[in-house]
Amino acid sequence: MMLKQKDFIDLEGLTDEEIYGILETASSMKDIFTRSVKKVPTLRGKTVVNLFFEPSTRTKSSFDLAAKRLSADVMSISKKASSVVKGETLLDTARTMEVMAADVVVVRHSHPGAAKYLGDNLQAAVLNAGDGPHAHPTQALLDIFTIWDKLGELKGKKILIIGDIAHSRVARSNIWGLLALGAEIRLCGPATLIPMGIEQAGVKVYQDVDEALKGVDAVNILRIQLERQERGLFPSLREYRYLYGINKERQKSLKPEALVMHPGPMNRGVEIESNVADSKQSVITEQVANGVAIRMALLYLLAGKEVKHEALA
Amino acid sequence: MKLLLKNGCPVDSRNELPEKVDILIENNKIVKIAENIDENDTEIINLDGTKVLPGLIDMHVHLREPGYEEKETIKTGCEAAAAGGITTVAAMPNTDPIADNPATIELIKARAQEALVDVVPLGSITKGSSGKELAEIGFLSRSGVKGVTDDGNPVMDSEVMRRAMEYSRPFDLPIISHCEDLNLAAEGVMHEGFYSTKLGLKPIPAAAEEVMIARDIALADLTGARLHIAHLSTARGFELVKAARENGIKVTAEVTPHHLTLTDADLQEYNTAMKVNPPLRSVDDRDTLIKAVKDGQLSVIATDHAPHTYEEKMGTIDSAAFGISGLETALSVLHHYLIRKGNLDWNQIIELMYYNPAEILRLDKEGLKIGSIADLTIFAENESWTVDTDKFKSLGKHSPYNGQELTGTVKLTIKDGKIIYDNRGGQGELIY
Numbered sequence: 001m002m003l004k005q006k007d008f009i010d011l012e013g014l015t016d017e018e019i020y021g022i023l024e025t026a027s028s029m030k031d032i033f034t035r036s037v038k039k040v041p042t043l044r045g046k047t048v049v050n051l052f053f054e055p056s057t058r059t060k061s062s063f064d065l066a067a068k069r070l071s072a073d074v075m076s077i078s079k080k081a082s083s084v085v086k087g088e089t090l091l092d093t094a095r096t097m098e099v100m101a102a103d104v105v106v107v108r109h110s111h112p113g114a115a116k117y118l119g120d121n122l123q124a125a126v127l128n129a130g131d132g133p134h135a136h137p138t139q140a141l142l143d144i145f146t147i148w149d150k151l152g153e154l155k156g157k158k159i160l161i162i163g164d165i166a167h168s169r170v171a172r173s174n175i176w177g178l179l180a181l182g183a184e185i186r187l188c189g190p191a192t193l194i195p196m197g198i199e200q201a202g203v204k205v206y207q208d209v210d211e212a213l214k215g216v217d218a219v220n221i222l223r224i225q226l227e228r229q230e231r232g233l234f235p236s237l238r239e240y241r242y243l244y245g246i247n248k249e250r251q252k253s254l255k256p257e258a259l260v261m262h263p264g265p266m267n268r269g270v271e272i273e274s275n276v277a278d279s280k281q282s283v284i285t286e287q288v289a290n291g292v293a294i295r296m297a298l299l300y301l302l303a304g305k306e307v308k309h310e311a312l313a
Numbered sequence: 314m315k316l317l318l319k320n321g322c323p324v325d326s327r328n329e330l331p332e333k334v335d336i337l338i339e340n341n342k343i344v345k346i347a348e349n350i351d352e353n354d355t356e357i358i359n360l361d362g363t364k365v366l367p368g369l370i371d372m373h374v375h376l377r378e379p380g381y382e383e384k385e386t387i388k389t390g391c392e393a394a395a396a397g398g399i400t401t402v403a404a405m406p407n408t409d410p411i412a413d414n415p416a417t418i419e420l421i422k423a424r425a426q427e428a429l430v431d432v433v434p435l436g437s438i439t440k441g442s443s444g445k446e447l448a449e450i451g452f453l454s455r456s457g458v459k460g461v462t463d464d465g466n467p468v469m470d471s472e473v474m475r476r477a478m479e480y481s482r483p484f485d486l487p488i489i490s491h492c493e494d495l496n497l498a499a500e501g502v503m504h505e506g507f508y509s510t511k512l513g514l515k516p517i518p519a520a521a522e523e524v525m526i527a528r529d530i531a532l533a534d535l536t537g538a539r540l541h542i543a544h545l546s547t548a549r550g551f552e553l554v555k556a557a558r559e560n561g562i563k564v565t566a567e568v569t570p571h572h573l574t575l576t577d578a579d580l581q582e583y584n585t586a587m588k589v590n591p592p593l594r595s596v597d598d599r600d601t602l603i604k605a606v607k608d609g610q611l612s613v614i615a616t617d618h619a620p621h622t623y624e625e626k627m628g629t630i631d632s633a634a635f636g637i638s639g640l641e642t643a644l645s646v647l648h649h650y651l652i653r654k655g656n657l658d659w660n661q662i663i664e665l666m667y668y669n670p671a672e673i674l675r676l677d678k679e680g681l682k683i684g685s686i687a688d689l690t691i692f693a694e695n696e697s698w699t700v701d702t703d704k705f706k707s708l709g710k711h712s713p714y715n716g717q718e719l720t721g722t723v724k725l726t727i728k729d730g731k732i733i734y735d736n737r738g739g740q741g742e743l744i745y
């Protein structure tokens with residue numbers, strides 16, 4: 001399995017073969033987790049720079065751990081600790097990383113297109129760890145990996161994504177990835193949080209959660225940010241919870257094998273009830289573990305192209 | 314000083330001329346137009362059948378001086394105009410200080426005296442273009458402004474806009490309105506639709522423009538003012554203007570070459586040279602606007618030339634400034650994408666970029682006629698060139714057409730009977 005492109009910015013344009021190739025690579029990475037020494041020398045001598053211009057605990061630590069498990073040297077720069085606060089541009093900061101011989105630059109930024117911009121301007125491979133509401137391909141891949149791991153091939157599977165689609169990079173990347181694999185995608189949320197023209201992507205939009213939940217194989221519940229309510233996009237968290245929250249009652253309408261997913265961090269009691277989040281159908285903690293495997297796979301595919309596969313053995 | 318242009322194909326929608334003519338210029342005027350002129354003691358240029366147009370007018374240009382000379386100066390902006398075959402530009406007042414007072418207008422006029430093309434100053438509607446208090450529109454009129462506008466900002470307060478329209482009417486100044494509801498546009502950076510959704514970029518709905526067009530039309534109806542809608546970009550906006558005109562309301566509107574040729578899909582590569590305000594709209598919007606200019610239902614094509622520095626346009630779409638340099642590509646873009654494909658003809662160009670803007674700004678322009686000031690644009694339809702923003706005369710080096718090959722190029726620009734831009738050798742030489 002090889003990646004055609006230098007950078008990994010989004011899932012749009014990838015074929016099912018390419019996506020399954022990444023999932024299979026992630027699968028072999030996951031095997032490493034079960035060893036007593038959870039580390040391989042695959043990326044020894046390689047440098048991975050985590051450039052996080054936006055606060056992130058989960059994604060950043062997941063990338064950190066993934067790089068370390070592959071024995072790469074890891075350097076992490078956050079916005080507060082960088083010269084960005086002194087007015088340095090995104091490109092200058094990244095170039096500084098590059099002259100420090102970074103092989104992969106992992107970037108998280110609040111502006112859509114920031115990762116592509118860096119990729120277009122740097123020799124190093126750029127791995128998108130989330131660019132505004134545009135894309136979060138590693139999160140989408142770990143979601144897809146989790147479904148594939150539990151339920152097998154994605155073709156024909158019905159996946160519901162519920163919540164703030166308009167501001168969600170997770171939703172957008174999931175849509176492209178799942179469509180490439182032949183899944184059926186449903187979206188549901190307040191009309192103010194469904195972005196214009198999304199149906200053109202080939203998805204179906206539901207207003208009624210109970211209708212949307214019928215017959216799904218997985219429901220991916222997105223985090224609701226309080227800020228959206230303050231901006232007048234919905235009237236109250238109370239109403240949101242009532243109209244769109246996934247509670248035990250709604251969970252009952254799911255098929256027994258259907259998965260409950262959430263990219264985290266969760267607002268327990270808002271978009272998801274605790275007893276749903278902690279139920280047997282929930283794969284939320286597995287998603288986190290799979291995230292490390294997916295990120296290992298992508299770091300390997302981007303930085304370790306010339307590294308012999310035996311190194312994984 | 315005499316200049317004889319031989320074998321040119323004149324384009325003038327309002328003066329009937331033979332297919333091919335010779336034009337004799339003496340001092341700053343056209344003194345003779347005939348199928349064959351023999352004249353001694355004169356410089357003769359054989360145009361070999363290239364188009365001869367009256368020097369074009371761009372009624373929407375940001376010259377940035379005073380205050381933002383790092384983006385553009387009156388000198389460089391006028392050089393860019395000359396290179397684009399444009400001999401008159403209207404200068405938007407969003408300078409620093411804002412052109413809301415006669416002193417700033419006098420400064421602009423003084424600087425413009427040394428410039429290659431004519432600069433028509435516009436004043437602001439409100440003090441500091443803040444949308445709150447009326448600027449001294451009477452004094453501005455006396456100092457020579459030909460219209461008032463807060464361009465760059467809308468006048469959000471409807472009462473202020475109403476009073477501006479009423480107050481400016483006796484001065485016969487058009488109110489040039491930047492129609493944008495800032496609450497609806499919010500922090501948006503591109504047109505709201507499938508592509509903003511796909512790219513995750515903050516959207517600006519078409520309605521942000523349309524509700525303000527509707528409001529301003531209602532106010533123009535109420536006050537009898539002459540309303541000119543700047544950079545109209547949506548299909549429904551056009552329908553509103555059309556209906557208003559049919560009802561006898563004095564409203565005109567302009568559209569830019571980029572809104573006639575590009576769409577929101579062109580932002581897919583996150584190219585900041587596609588970031589403009591109003592944003593590039595949908596295919597339907599673009600096609601409606603093309604039809605509107607073709608049918609003569611929109612009055613003006615203007616570039617909204619809005620140059621910025623490299624630093625202001627580098628980086629992500631979110632961080633980049635709105636605006637592009639349009640003067641040097643306008644005519645070639647219109648020729649390449651519209652005239653060549655039969656969507657516009659040359660006579661329509663002359664209406665849209667000469668007679669109509671002259672009428673709106675009350676400029677005395679008579680076209681290709683004996684006795685007229687010899688402002689001329691010579692355009693070679695069959696010569697191709699590749700847009701290279703590094704070679705722009707404008708200090709603003711951002712164009713969505715950078716790297717594209719365009720068919721048709723400005724060969725010569727003549728101002729007051731004198732060649733000010735000579736591209737016959739392909740070097741694009743400016744002549745002071």
